[in-house]
Amino acid sequence: MKHWVVPSLLAVVMWGVVGLFQKIGANRVSEASLLVWLMLGSVLLLPWLFATTDLQDLNFADVLVAWLAGTTNGLGLWFLFLSFRNGAKASVAIPLTALNPLLTVLLAVAFLKERLTVLQYLGVALALLSGVLLSWESEKVERG
């Protein structure tokens, strides 16, 4: 078996299960409380992280990017939990939020002047179409 298979599958299983816990957790406590508890769960890893690396000689720009990635992730989770609290199904909201590479690609085109391949254009089109399909039910409810 290739060396990347086991860690890749572990990532899929952990992130997949997390989606279920996010919905169940949002059903039981407020979005702010869930954020606080998940922060505590994340902080449990910090001793191990600091024991296996150091924070010496860091480049300010790199630290800023990593910090902002955490901040935007926290904001994204806040909005995701709010959507769950407002009745969003995990089976719809999780695939919808997993479309975030679409925004990454569009931002890379706009700000980094990257060019899309034909395949990436197809990916963008499929992502937009899937977004419409996934939100089909809520549109019907609003019209009703």
Added chain:
Amino acid sequence: MRLRPQQMLAIFILGMLPPVLLAWWREGMKIETDRLGVICGLLIGLLGNLGQIAFFAAMRVGQASIVGPVTSLFPVLSVILAIIFLRERINPAQIAGVVLAVASVIILSL
């Protein structure tokens, strides 16, 4: 980006603090302690970041063009678990949406 994965993850976790504190402050610094909610919250933080470490490990030994699309399959597991354990039902349009979402994420991460 010259950060090592552990450095990246440590700073990433610390970067989550401002929105978490803001959300908590908006709720009057109150915290709900429903046991299942607490367990879910702790597991989201723990497993979400362990998944990130597993992803970094896979990227270190595998090609990004393969590891990226494979790991982007995680929503499929979430959907299956939600259907089994939460008894969620989704309509045919949404099923097509899930399939297209996964396909698009795989393509975009190639």
